[in-house]
């Protein structure tokens with residue numbers, strides 16, 4: 001029998017939802033029946049998306065993904081959306097992030113702090129806050145409704161450059177190596193409590209990422225000519241929905257998703 005990929009009743013939070021992979025994930029989750037709290041810095045883009053997807057099940061919380069106050073506001077908004085009795089988000093997608101062109105020697109040092117703060121600190125703070133709320137939610141429930149009675153997921157976006165050292169985006173790659181280590185450590189901590197922490201490691205996905213990172217468009221055109229077609233954001237979104245739709249006792253830990261013709265990284 002075909003697997004049922006409905007996410008009806010799931011209560012999601014997605015960071016970096018104004019563009020690229022996070023935007024596609026939001027659309028896919030909502031299409032499968034999930035309610036969604038969406039975050040990014042561009043408030044008007046989030047407001048338009050919430051309107052398009054139906055304001056009732058989608059709530060925008062604009063702001064910086066590494067700001068603890070914004071993180072709390074996202075998780076509070078999920079409780080508000082959840083209805084009565086209130087419950088915590090059960091699907092948190094830690095997606096907001098940015099790249100940076102260049103090596104340790106020639107990348108723009110003025111952008112290092114933002115890359116580290118967004119990709120590492122933002123991910124760690126969200127992971128911790130979401131996990132603590134899920135654990136409290138589990139502890140407050142009757143034993144029959146505790147893990148693995150119903151799925152609770154945290155899905156974090158890593159990268160193939162967080163697994164294979166890349167000389168053309170070294171500082172960005174270093175942030176993703178940090179994220180991979182953090183996720184695997186926390187997976188071991190959270191799994192026994194019934195929380196599935198999943199790392200998704202995409203290869204080349206065409207999005208705003210390349211422009212924000214400062215990649216030379218001619219270089220990226222060459223990459224696409226050599227290994228294309230590269231992934232589109234909905235390709236990653238389908239994978240995230242597949243992960244979240246597994247039965248509660250099944251945990252897809254760690255998935256690499258690349259364009260078929262991508263050889264490296």
Ligand SMILES: NC(=O)c1ccc[n+]([C@@H]2O[C@H](COP(=O)([O-])OP(=O)(O)OC[C@H]3O[C@@H](n4cnc5c(N)ncnc54)[C@H](OP(=O)(O)O)[C@@H]3O)[C@@H](O)[C@H]2O)c1
Nearest residue numbers: 016018019020021040041042064065096097205207208209
């Ligand atoms: N594209 C790829 O080839 C690729 C490959 C592997 C992994 N990834 C990872 O996948 C994730 C998404 O990338 P993408 O390709 O979708 O990039 P994208 O198109 O540039 O989208 C990035 C999203 O993150 C948000 N964002 C960035 N900084 C933020 C901050 N400080 N606070 C809140 N939101 C912030 C952006 O929104 P605002 O600008 O509105 O804040 C945007 O919604 C990232 O973690 C990236 O490292 C991407």
